[in-house]
Amino acid sequence: MKQAEKSIQKPKSMYARFERKPGEDKTNTHYCPGCGHGIVHKLIAEALDTLDMAERTVFISPVGCSVFAYYYFDCGNIQVAHGRAPAVASGVTRANPGNFLISYQGDGDLAAIGTAEIIHAANRGEKMTVFFVNNSIYGMTGGQMAPTTLLGQKTTTTPFGREFMNEGNPIRIAEMIAILDAPVYVARASVHNIKAIMQARKSITKALQAQRDGKGFALVEILAPCPSGWKIDPQESAAWVEKNVLPVFPLGEFKDETVGREGISRARNAASDEQIISLLGLDTAPPHFALSNPKAASLRVLCAGFGGQGIMLLGQMLAHLGMRHGLEVSWLPSYGPEMRGGTANCSVVFSEEAVGSPIVEYPDLLVIMNGPSLDKFLPALVPGGVLVYNSSIIENAPRREDVQIVAVPASDLALQAGSERAANIVMFGVIVSVYGSFSEEAYSHLLAEFFTSEKILGINEKALRAGMEYARNI
Numbered sequence: 001m002k003q004a005e006k007s008i009q010k011p012k013s014m015y016a017r018f019e020r021k022p023g024e025d026k027t028n029t030h031y032c033p034g035c036g037h038g039i040v041h042k043l044i045a046e047a048l049d050t051l052d053m054a055e056r057t058v059f060i061s062p063v064g065c066s067v068f069a070y071y072y073f074d075c076g077n078i079q080v081a082h083g084r085a086p087a088v089a090s091g092v093t094r095a096n097p098g099n100f101l102i103s104y105q106g107d108g109d110l111a112a113i114g115t116a117e118i119i120h121a122a123n124r125g126e127k128m129t130v131f132f133v134n135n136s137i138y139g140m141t142g143g144q145m146a147p148t149t150l151l152g153q154k155t156t157t158t159p160f161g162r163e164f165m166n167e168g169n170p171i172r173i174a175e176m177i178a179i180l181d182a183p184v185y186v187a188r189a190s191v192h193n194i195k196a197i198m199q200a201r202k203s204i205t206k207a208l209q210a211q212r213d214g215k216g217f218a219l220v221e222i223l224a225p226c227p228s229g230w231k232i233d234p235q236e237s238a239a240w241v242e243k244n245v246l247p248v249f250p251l252g253e254f255k256d257e258t259v260g261r262e263g264i265s266r267a268r269n270a271a272s273d274e275q276i277i278s279l280l281g282l283d284t285a286p287p288h289f290a291l292s293n294p295k296a297a298s299l300r301v302l303c304a305g306f307g308g309q310g311i312m313l314l315g316q317m318l319a320h321l322g323m324r325h326g327l328e329v330s331w332l333p334s335y336g337p338e339m340r341g342g343t344a345n346c347s348v349v350f351s352e353e354a355v356g357s358p359i360v361e362y363p364d365l366l367v368i369m370n371g372p373s374l375d376k377f378l379p380a381l382v383p384g385g386v387l388v389y390n391s392s393i394i395e396n397a398p399r400r401e402d403v404q405i406v407a408v409p410a411s412d413l414a415l416q417a418g419s420e421r422a423a424n425i426v427m428f429g430v431i432v433s434v435y436g437s438f439s440e441e442a443y444s445h446l447l448a449e450f451f452t453s454e455k456i457l458g459i460n461e462k463a464l465r466a467g468m469e470y471a472r473n474i
């Protein structure tokens with residue numbers, strides 16, 4: 001009984017609650033019934049516990065069904081663009097050799113859009129561990145053919161079954177990576193039944209151990225069921241793997257040089273601050289300005305609206321403005337998969353100290369360009385905070401007694417300035433005026449930096465002045 005209780009305990013490297021899971025039950029993952037991702041997550045977390053690596057691990061989540069892996073692993077997490085996890089992991093490990101990097105990728109992510117990244121990261125022997133989850137289909141996007149789809153397998157894009165003459169053969173990534181000189185450990189495992197899971201646990205642990213011991217690049221391809229994509233009952237998936245997948249993707253260790261390999265040690269050859277400034281052309285940047293009012297020195301800003309309203313640009317301009325005034329800043333865009341067709345937003349943090357987190361859950365300043373964003377974010381505005389909203393689009397005045405509300409007919413003012421698209425710049429003008437802390441000289445520099453076309457620069461200058469003028473008369 002004690003053994004059974006022990007075996008179902010959650011690894012310490014996983015969060016106690018899985019907030020991604022809809023509904024009240026936060027103990028299960030959000031993956032479909034019978035999906036292999038949950039098992040793979042648990043095996044990785046157990047290995048992190050066993051090897052005591054979580055504290056220094058950075059887990060790179062891909063695009064795909066496991067895009068939300070950061071809801072599960074209690075370690076550093078970065079979510080990256082499709083297929084780019086090995087490139088980001090390379091950057092992190094080069095900058096922070098003391099970190100352990102996990103690149104977690106599906107077959108569409110690694111074997112299609114990210115093929116170049118994985119081959120070259122492996123060939124360079126980057127210090128990272130790649131877990132390549134092969135379920136022979138694109139799961140998240142609805143069951144299209146992946147490079148690993150089996151011959152004859154029906155998918156939404158191969159309704160009559162994959163054919164060599166049309167789509168070529170399934171790609172065996174583990175075997176491809178194993179022929180390179182630099183990787184230290186390459187294996188293929190599976191999680192379709194208990195015996196396979198036990199073997200997968202060993203391979204996953206060995207691959208992580210190789211990194212912990214400084215040996216270099218390791219990859220474990222893990223065959224995982226996707227009953228939803230395969231359109232079969234979860235209970236049938238183990239037999240399906242045995243019959244169809246294993247003959248094409250045999251399990252085993254294709255390369256194991258974990259014993260005896262010296263490992264790759266890259267001396268840090270960091271460029272000096274002066275070299276970086278010169279390389280980026282920042283030595284010609286305008287001078288810094290002094291804040292005339294300290295109230296902007298500690299500010300958490302959230303800008304939100306529809307995609308195409310210049311939300312990201314507005315956030316970038318605010319961040320640059322903060323930088324020009326000697327503040328520490330961060331800018332964090334958010335238009336991931338859950339934003340498709342919906343709102344886009346970005347966070348900006350101004351601080352006199354190093355920014356601990358770029359995530360703004362409870363903003364001091366909320367800049368809202370459309371109704372759905374208002375509904376979504378207004379409750380999060382801190383009491384005493386400032387709401388600036390586009391009253392040209394949002395007709396019903398928002399209600400909150402405990403915050404300052406500034407209604408700005410931004411789209412109308414922008415139209416008068418020459419283009420409705422400059423509504424974000426009107427908002428920028430309102431914000432700088434409301435806070436009154438920034439040098440006016442800095443705005444001109446900023447506009448000229450961001451807009452090179454004379455015509456657009458002219459419209460935006462007018463929009464900026466219109467916003468500032470409007471705010472002065474509130």
Ligand code: SF4
Pocket residue numbers: 031032033034035036037065135139140225226227228229
């Ligand atoms: S679609 Fe497939 S891979 Fe994605 S969560 Fe569902 S079962 Fe898992």
